[in-house]
Amino acid sequence: MRGGTSLRLQLVRIGWAAGRGRPGDRLRFWALALASSVLAATLLACVVCAAAYSGRDERDRARGFAWPLKGQKTVLLWQEAQDSLGEISHSVVRVVPLNPELAPPPGLDRWPEPGEAFLSPELVRLGGEDGVRERYGRFGGLIGDAGLASPVERLAYVRPAVAPDPAHAQSWIRAAGYGVASPFGESVYARPLFQLLLTLGATAGLAAMALLVIAARCGSATRDRRGGLLAALGASRGHRALVDIGESALPAAVGTLAGTLPVLVMAWMPIRLPITGYIVDPVYVRAWAVQLALTTVAAFLAVLAVVVLLHRVDGSGRSTRPREFTERVPSWRLYLCGLMISMIVAASLASGRLGLMLFVAGTVGTWATLPSVAAVLSQRLGKFLGGWGRRSGSSGLLIGGRWTTSHPGVVVRLGMAFVIGLGVVSQMQLWNSRLGGGAAEARQTNARIGDSVIMIEARGLTPERVAAFRDGLPSELSVFAIGRTSSRAGERYTLSAGCKDMKGLGLPCSPALTGLPRSAPDRRVDAMRRWFGGDTRMRTVNAVPARPAALVVVGPLGGPSPMAAVKQAGYRELSALQVGGLGEGWLIGAADRARLTNWLLLFGWTGLFFLLLAGGLSAAAEFLRFGPALAPLSVVSGRRRIFGEVAFWHLTVPTALAVLLAAAFTIWHGLFFVSVTGEGSLSWITLVEAVLVALPVTLLIGLLGGVQAMVAARRWRPVAD
Known part of the structure; x- marks a missing residue:
């Protein structure tokens, strides 16, 4: 093929017309539009994150x-x-x-x-x-x-x-x-931008790419035949790319523009994000308008590039017949899967940012390539099933097994949603379980005594300030002074208070130093002994020590929390105040970590939603191909049951195999994560529940595929194609 601008325009028009014909083309149109929307929204979300960090840095400089x-x-x-x-x-x-x-x-x-x-x-x-x-x-x-x-x-x-x-x-x-720049407030607890982008890319980003790949391969049989015809007529790779661009430009443009709508709303008004409760300042978003516009264009071009790259035609010159991806799984995908698993193992030997990046890259890479491993295993299973069907005389088993052997790409596309989905669910559960031993004990303490024991640290604690602070408290609250001595054995604490306060906790009044009783009947005393140490001592005094290290306010058990009254009096009378219940520092640290987990949950659930869309599109595309292809069997077989049998062995069994393979990897991955970090725990209940949800879905896919084949068989008529 030769020609100038007119030929190029003609090729684009051919693709434009080719994308709006048969029902499969309409499915591909909306699939590409949806995938483009998701990809654009994900990329724009990355830019919005960068804009928020940049705006926060500017305000930190202004107020520091x-x-x-x-x-x-x-x-x-x-x-x-x-x-x-x-x-x-x-x-x-x-x-x-x-x-x-x-x-x-x-x-x-x-x-x-x-x-x-x-x-x-x-x-x-x-x-x-x-x-x-x-x-x-x-x-x-x-x-x-x-x-x-x-x-x-x-x-x-x-x-x-x-x-x-x-x-x-x-x-x-x-x-x-x-x-x-002297950050304080929210900025002190902010995670680095790269961690947020890694989380977004490993969950929603990977799911968006999976959706795009599946959408680009919808209707691939028709496109591959058309590409083969163009190749036979002498069309170059560039000519075929123009046809692909003409076919996909409109849905890509429609989807990309739709994907910008959430960002436009965020630039216009403050929107509270679900799960995290975070609000991005619209001023930050508007300040990055140019970067957002360039990202939108890049998302549109990325969709076109993926469509062109995934359109495979045999260019060896040995045949004019199009080479379909479904005939075999590229062996490099299997080697890459092994490399990604090795990268996960290598992450345990690195530290800091490098170790985190290796772990995330290896995890994402394994999720992306594991469906290809499942496809190879399905091919071998298909050969066994085909032979078994031939020996046993089961036509459904024979045809289903041979179809599985010939079309492993179906397993890759259907299995991708399940593999990534199980992985995302497992990671969300693991990160959510990283509470820590100290935080867990603090929660137990809070459950036993509530806010009845409150620690107060402040600078310049003098008897006068302590007395003014105590005068501002309700009368039912007791105040203990804490002394702290350090030695090679560690720190030792001493509780000092008046006789009335001691008796309020069931403690004896004695000016001599004595240890806290190990079997105190009062839960508050037991909690203080746990947190201050078993060798904590106590004594009765008539006046506050000259320089106490801290104060402890003790209130009644089971009543209203005195925290608000204690804080109000403390901020009025004391300086550089730190107030909290026993172990509250652990709980605040756990809550800080939970904020990152909330972002993981937000991005993870978003990614799971994208994966459900991807799985639905993949199944719909497979039904459109599977049903008409099996329709001629209605002539040679009088049994409608054969369609359900073939669908079961070709769709349900290989996809279920992908689910089980994903579950095995998820178990290893989760246990490896726990052993390396020493935190969190793998929830077997969550994993079993996820698998028990996934397996019936694979059965439903086979059932719907069989129904679609029966409907297509009733409508099928021989044509000279």
């Missing part, structure tokens, strides 16, 4: 305090403390302006008055029942978006009622103003 350089004056006293709502921590920033002309930090239209606090909208929304509006002082207003890393950041700016003496404020940071 600046250390004074040589010759600069201190214009601001700055101090950060950590508080929590539930198990999620947030920053409480105490500020004291020393220069009346200094502008307030971003997000505030004025400086807080003494004893006043400005809170972020999310903190006010979630902390209503905990009295967060009054916890840090008088409520002065809300922090604006310009001062928040994201719309859901929990942050408080507080100005103490009594300003510290700048000459003796050792626990305060002396700042020369704002404008230097």
